[in-house]
Amino acid sequence: MIFRLIGGTPMRAQNDPSWRGALEDVDAYDLDDDAARARILSADALVIGGGADHLLLCRHREALSGFVRSGGRVLVNGQVVKPFIDGLAVWRKLEFRGAQDVRPHSVTAHPVWHGVDYRDLHYRTGVPGTHSYEKLEEIGVAGFYGRGYHLDLPEGASVVTGIGQYLLPLDYSYRLGDGEVLVHGGNDLESFSDDRYSIGEIGPNLVHWLEGGTRTPGKKLAGPETAERNSVAAVPPPPSAGQSVAVGRREPAPGAAPRIGLLHGGTFPALRTLADPALAPYRIESVYLPEADPSALAGLDVIIVGDRLHQGQLARFAPAVRAALQDPAKTVIILGENKVEQWLPGVGYTFRPTVFWAWRTGEDNGTRLRLPEDPMWEYFTPRAVSWHHHGLLHPPAGARSLVVMEEDGADSGALLYVDEVNQPARLLVTTMDPVYHHGSGFMPGASQLLYSLLRWVTATHVPSS
The missing domain is CATH 3.40.50.880 (Class I glutamine amidotransferase (GATase) domain)
Known part of the structure; x- marks a missing residue:
């Protein structure tokens, strides 16, 4: 059982009779409900969508970390602003000037990318048809797969994909307890599975990898009281983020900037x-x-x-x-x-x-x-x-x-x-x-x-x- 925590509209074609059927979309805010959270944490593996609320996930950091430590596998998509699982590195923007600056390269073999030609990850286009890499260099847009990198990786982490000429860490994996975390620092990894190209292998490979964890059902995870203690206040958000505006009208002085x-x-x-x-x-x-x-x-x-x-x-x-x-x-x-x-x-x-x-x-x-x-x-x-x-x-x-x-x-x-x-x-x-x-x-x-x-x-x- 694999749950995909999402923050909004489910991935298009999620219910097609294919590998996508193995992923069940769940609203990430269900983590705030005791019964729903228990069901989510009973899964074999989790996929965290790039559109999920990071402040919400931070409130449940201990529970999510405990899930991995008990043998679960987690794919983390997107640009991590606040680490919501122990060991996660913060994403950094790459100052790129051209398509080659964001070209992904294989660094260390990982089963999710088995059979994938990394050139097929470089460009995306909506122009109908199947296109050669040379054609995509003319009509494609680079940067969808990744446009940033990670530093301060956890101890023992393995860089899977490097970006640009310096192979900066884009995708990486690391062990946490009995489980494993796989991080893709770009648009949702599963969205790149396209059967017209070698990247069509990503979807079934991902499902196979997620299902291969060793999580022990019933092994103690962090409970609701732990999640409450691990609040956003304990993990300060970036400046100005995560703090609500005060209630009530503040009368501006003449010529004052608007609120x-x-x-x-x-x-x-x-x-x-x-x-x-x-x-x-x-x-x-x-x-x-x-x-x-x-x-x-x-x-x-x-x-x-x-x-x-x-x-x-x-x-x-x-x-x-x-x-x-x-x-x-x-x-x-x-x-x-x-x-x-x-x-x-x-x-x-x-x-x-x-x-x-x-x-x-x-x-x-x-x-x-x-x-x-x-x-x-x-x-x-x-x-x-x-x-x-x-x-x-x-x-x-x-x-x-x-x-x-x-x-x-x-x-x-x-x-x-x-x-x-x-x-x-x-x-x-x-x-x-x-x-x-x-x-x-x-x-x-x-x-x-x-x-x-x-x-x-x-x-x-x-x-x-």
């Missing part, structure tokens, strides 16, 4: 964004959804609903966000992949596949900039709003669609719009996900959008009288 809050779920991109020194001048306040009080939003001037939020956690805050829209002194920014059509009044949504390779192929992805005389364009460059998106929005009448999708010669929906007429507050909604990509260290255009949004709300803020 900006970021709603997030403790994922690695959000934590890395909050800890980014480049954003320190904006004094972004952390609104960690599992612990914050929704009434805290009343004390903010600018509310940023971070992208890719856990829908269950977001639902608790949706009424407070809607209430904030009735305050003319507020600005509300809602970022992508948050199913706004289900909780934001007056907006519709249409799915469109993400085109992330257009800048490599020259393909026209349909993105168009509109209303060139709009004052918003003083703060946004074309590159900041045309890197990629996650579907089309259909805003209410009166909203200004600044970035749209053109299909068959007509605008079919908005990728970013501003609404200053359908509610007292100023509202900006987009299907782009800049916090995820900025925090992941991937796609410069995403960072530009995040910087642009912060410049805009700061420069145009009018303190309440």
Whole structure:
């Protein structure tokens, strides 16, 4: 039995009759429930998805470490910000300048990568068909597999994959008690299993490896009381992360900068964004959804609903966000992949596949900039709003669609719009996900959008009288 702890939408095709059927998706927040946690820790192996809440996982560090010590095997995906299993190393961003800087190389053989040609891990593309490595060098995007590395590896760790010319540790494994931890410092490893290439072996290899642990059922693990003691307070988060904003309105002094809050779920991109020194001048306040009080939003001037939020956690805050829209002194920014059509009044949504390779192929992805005389364009460059998106929005009448999708010669929906007429507050909604990509260290255009949004709300803020 293998459980895959996820923080949001399950992996596409998870229920296909293949190796994927061996992985059962479980909401990571189930760890906070005694009975659900006991079931999770009764598994033979665990996969921790890159979208899981790291602050949540830290609260259960002793339990997760105990699971491994008892013989369990765990695959850890993503960029570890706070070690939530004993021995985990913190991920570091690689300052890369080209595709060869992020090329993965085999360092030490590991059964999960048996039969894999590492060249097939270097590039990804959505262009239909099966492509040679030489073709992928022309049309593919490098960096999905990994764009960072780990130092301070635990004693006895084995580097499996190195990145770039110096073979910096990207993937590594280590023993902990009777079990083993395998770390992949990039997008979820299981998502790379593609039957068109040698990397199709990763999926079945991974399942076989996970099932090969020696965990002893019934061996004592850390109990609920241990998890409670091992709280986030005992493992301090990065600066500004994991601490909820104070409840109540703070009246700004004339000309004061706005109070900006970021709603997030403790994922690695959000934590890395909050800890980014480049954003320190904006004094972004952390609104960690599992612990914050929704009434805290009343004390903010600018509310940023971070992208890719856990829908269950977001639902608790949706009424407070809607209430904030009735305050003319507020600005509300809602970022992508948050199913706004289900909780934001007056907006519709249409799915469109993400085109992330257009800048490599020259393909026209349909993105168009509109209303060139709009004052918003003083703060946004074309590159900041045309890197990629996650579907089309259909805003209410009166909203200004600044970035749209053109299909068959007509605008079919908005990728970013501003609404200053359908509610007292100023509202900006987009299907782009800049916090995820900025925090992941991937796609410069995403960072530009995040910087642009912060410049805009700061420069145009009018303190309440």
